[in-house]
Amino acid sequence: MGLMTHSSTFLLPKASIVGHGPALNYALVVLNQSLPRFTPLLWRHAQLRLCADGGANRLYDDMPQLFRYDDVFAVRNRYKPDVIKGDMDSIRTEVRDFYANLGTRIIDESHDQDTTDLHKCIAFIRDLMPDLDKSNLCVLVAGALGGRFDHEVGNINVVCRFATMRIILLSDDSLIHLLPSTYHHEIHVHSSVEGPHCGLIPIGVPSESTTTTGLQWNLSATKMRFGGLVSTSNIVKEGIVTVRSDSDLLWTISIKKA
Numbered sequence: 001m002g003l004m005t006h007s008s009t010f011l012l013p014k015a016s017i018v019g020h021g022p023a024l025n026y027a028l029v030v031l032n033q034s035l036p037r038f039t040p041l042l043w044r045h046a047q048l049r050l051c052a053d054g055g056a057n058r059l060y061d062d063m064p065q066l067f068r069y070d071d072v073f074a075v076r077n078r079y080k081p082d083v084i085k086g087d088m089d090s091i092r093t094e095v096r097d098f099y100a101n102l103g104t105r106i107i108d109e110s111h112d113q114d115t116t117d118l119h120k121c122i123a124f125i126r127d128l129m130p131d132l133d134k135s136n137l138c139v140l141v142a143g144a145l146g147g148r149f150d151h152e153v154g155n156i157n158v159v160c161r162f163a164t165m166r167i168i169l170l171s172d173d174s175l176i177h178l179l180p181s182t183y184h185h186e187i188h189v190h191s192s193v194e195g196p197h198c199g200l201i202p203i204g205v206p207s208e209s210t211t212t213t214g215l216q217w218n219l220s221a222t223k224m225r226f227g228g229l230v231s232t233s234n235i236v237k238e239g240i241v242t243v244r245s246d247s248d249l250l251w252t253i254s255i256k257k258a
């Protein structure tokens with residue numbers, strides 16, 4: 001079975017990155033929730049930037065607040081998304097017009113009321129990338145956690161629906177990504193920016209057997225299921241956490257405040 005490595009280097013300044021595994025190309029999707037304070041850092045890492053519908057309002061309203069000493073319009077011009085996509089029921093007209101005038105591609109999919117705006121954005125990224133590029137692509141989703149619970153679950157479901165893509169859901173406080181059962185996993189923990197609190201959560205189906213190293217409460221061929229044991233409030237103890245499981249799991253780790 002192959003090894004998949006994970007490393008939150010997108011939370012580090014670009015210059016300080018020492019690679020673990022292949023260098024990844026990043027895409028950023030901004031959702032309709034208050035922007036995480038490190039969004040400008042994610043923006044710099046990303047080669048492609050999208051807003052999911054009302055996410056464009058957040059970019060327009062919140063980004064200038066992250067640069068309090070800069071001119072509001074200078075900040076808005078600096079942070080121009082490549083694409084705004086969604087059912088367009090939340091983006092304000094002035095915001096849509098502002099970014100359209102800057103040259104942002106606007107994709108209105110108001111006919112589709114069965115998939116979320118995040119889903120629409122991930123499908124766009126998937127279809128844009130040639131097959132070969134996809135293994136090195138990682139999609140960062142800003143503002144995906146906290147807020148309305150149905151949206152949070154919808155966002156997690158997108159991670160599961162596009163299970164072959166690397167997608168990382170982020171808030172100010174934590175990140176989540178999938179650990180597919182078809183790989184063994186090595187998670188390189190950057191303790192300056194993340195941890196120590198973490199969790200491993202079976203999603204969809206129970207896990208009959210999960211084994212970990214590097215945690216305070218390791219699992220040893222342990223069964224996990226909702227209604228039984230799920231590993232929450234665990235603590236990272238080593239620089240590398242390893243996970244092998246017979247089922248897909250969600251990995252979550254806290255993000256440090258300063």
Ligand SMILES: Nc1ncnc2c1ncn2[C@@H]1O[C@H](COP(=O)(O)OP(=O)(O)OP(=O)(O)O)[C@@H](O)[C@H]1O
Nearest residue numbers: 031032052053054090116117118144147148151152
């Ligand atoms: N409170 C929230 N918590 C987490 N994610 C959110 C939240 N609000 C919005 N999102 C994410 O941002 C995307 C765009 O948000 P937007 O408000 O434009 O969606 P929407 O389809 O109009 O939502 P709804 O009609 O259900 O209120 C959503 O698809 C969702 O992924």
Ligand SMILES: Cc1ncc(C[n+]2csc(CCO)c2C)c(N)n1
Nearest residue numbers: 086087088089112113114115116117
């Ligand atoms: C069973 C079922 N539940 C909810 C919705 C509603 N819905 C899901 S995604 C979406 C678009 C949000 O931008 C909307 C309105 C549906 N279609 N089918």
